[in-house]
Every structure is written in C-alpha cells, then in structure tokens.
Amino acid sequence: MPYQPLTGQRALVTGANSGIGEGVAKCLGAAGAKVVVNYVTATDAAEAVVKEIVTNGGQAIAIKADVSKEAEVEAMFQQMFKEWGGIDILVNNAGLQRDAAFTEMTLEQWNFVLAVNLTGNFLCARAAARQMIKQGVTKISKAAGKIICMSSVHELIPWSGHVNYASSKGGMRMFMQSLAQELAPFKIRVNSIGPGAIATPINRPAWETPEALASLCKLIPYGRVGVPDDIGKVTVFLASDDADYIQGQTIMVDGGMTLFPEFAHGG
Ligand code: NAD
Numbered sequence: 618m619p620y621q622p623l624t625g626q627r628a629l630v631t632g633a634n635s636g637i638g639e640g641v642a643k644c645l646g647a648a649g650a651k652v653v654v655n656y657v658t659a660t661d662a663a664e665a666v667v668k669e670i671v672t673n674g675g676q677a678i679a680i681k682a683d684v685s686k687e688a689e690v691e692a693m694f695q696q697m698f699k700e701w702g703g704i705d706i707l708v709n710n711a712g713l714q715r716d717a718a719f720t721e722m723t724l725e726q727w728n729f730v731l732a733v734n735l736t737g738n739f740l741c742a743r744a745a746a747r748q749m750i751k752q753g754v755t756k757i758s759k760a761a762g763k764i765i766c767m768s769s770v771h772e773l774i775p776w777s778g779h780v781n782y783a784s785s786k787g788g789m790r791m792f793m794q795s796l797a798q799e800l801a802p803f804k805i806r807v808n809s810i811g812p813g814a815i816a817t818p819i820n821r822p823a824w825e826t827p828e829a830l831a832s833l834c835k836l837i838p839y840g841r842v843g844v845p846d847d848i849g850k851v852t853v854f855l856a857s858d859d860a861d862y863i864q865g866q867t868i869m870v871d872g873g874m875t876l877f878p879e880f881a882h883g884g
Contacts, residue, residue: 621649632711636817640845684737797865813871
C-alpha cells in the first residue's frame, strides 16, 4: 500500500502546469489528495498533469485563472467549492521573474513580479482561509486547513539583478509569518518552502549546458541540482498531520545553498 497521508483532502496548486507546481500536484495526487491544477496559459500542459494524476488512480481537475486578478481567483475557488465542497490544502506556487539591472528596471517589470508573486499569494490565501475558517476542523485532518507558500532561498539571499523577485520573496516571508500568527487560532497552518536551484523552465539557462550546471553546483554544497519531486515530497509532509506542530516556518529545500558555501574553505 502506498503511504497516502492526504486521502480525501482537497488541494489547489497554483501554476501547476509546469515545473515545481506540476511536481507538487503529482505528489499530492499520489498522496491521496484531490487536486485542482491551476494554470494561466498552456491548457494542454494542465490537462496532461490532470491526466497523469487520474491515470495513477487519483482525482484532479484543471481550472484556468490568473492569480493576480481578483475576479478570476474568486471564480476559480467558487468552481472548486462547487465541485468538491471546500478546500483543505492550498499551495501558492505560481511565480515568475522579470530580471533587469536595477537602473534599467521598468515599473511594469516591478509591478508584474509583485502582482503575481505576492498579490497572487494574498488573493488565493484569502479565498482559501475564508473557506477553511467556515469548515473548521473535521475528521479529515487535525488542522482546519493548510496553506503552503512557494517562496525561495531568495527570501534570505539578496539577488543583484533580480531586485523585484527577491523583494517579492522577502515580502512573502513576512506575509506567511503574519498570516500564520493570525490564522493559528483557527487551526489553519501556514508555512513556506524555500527551494534552492530546481531544474525547471524558470531557470533553464542556469542548468542546460554542462558549463552552466558546473558553475551552479558551486553554490550547492550537496552537489546536485534539485528536481520538482524534491519539493513535492516536502509539500506532502507539510500538508500532512505529520507536520501538525509546524507553524510559520520556511523549510529550505536547497542542498545547502543557504549555508554560505563560499565560507566552506576559509573565510
Ligand atoms: P515555472 O516557470 O516552471 O512555473 C511557474 C508557474 O507559474 C507556471 O505554471 C506559470 O504558468 C505559472 N504562472 C505564472 N504567472 C501566473 C499567473 N498570473 N497565474 C497563474 N499561474 C501563473 O517555474 P518554477 O521553477 O516551477 O517556479 C514555481 C515557483 O517556485 C515560483 O514561485 C518560483 O519563484 C519558485 N522557485 C523556483 C525555483 C527554481 O529553482 N526553479 C527556486 C526557488 C523558488
């Protein structure tokens, strides 16, 4: 029997048709959760994720919504509640980069990254929290709900040339912790995962050639780039009752990237 700690729970993963979100959706499905695969572009990719979850014996549906648009987010959650009656797990994964030297960065690049990475988290977490509070604790889990934010090592590590992205992830840390404090009395657990370098389309140039990969690995004491499954497995744990006493934390899943690797040999 596979270990299915999330049996019967209803999950929504934003940006689940690519990269980490896709890996997370598949792991949640394998752990017994029903999964909403949110996407904003590439319907085919979202349907392929749904198909794989269903083929492996799980349940999933795809719902299109831009997480930075209030009306679309509200409509997505209403559709999910209509289909499945509520929500137990939200994974706020959707995110993007629009990199530029600071003095060249346009207001559009700044606003776009903050709108998806931070406002998207706010809109989805608010919709989920309202429903989780209404539901309260049921037999399905010790918590009334679990909210997991896909942050980054860049909520800690400053990142020149990516000031908008690093600011969004730094903001996500305070967002997550303040929300964890506010929602704990409602028995809603709020935590983040901080991925290091995970090979996905967002950072393809950093790993697709042997030279780039070797240079990237210098930043990773454990000596390998991560895969979406590394994040999916930790998401399952954080969403399960095995993590029932974890509240307001970021779990770095980074092969040691946040350990100041340049200090390994002197300093
Ligand atoms: P990715 O580009 O493969 O996936 C990002 C997903 O977000 C895509 O499905 C995209 O369509 C979706 N998305 C973008 N804008 C959206 C919107 N407005 N509404 C709904 N969905 C939207 O990249 P990824 O690496 O899988 O990134 C996933 C998350 O992990 C991001 O939040 C990213 O910041 C974070 N992260 C990634 C890494 C890494 O090394 N890959 C490291 C740290 C953090």
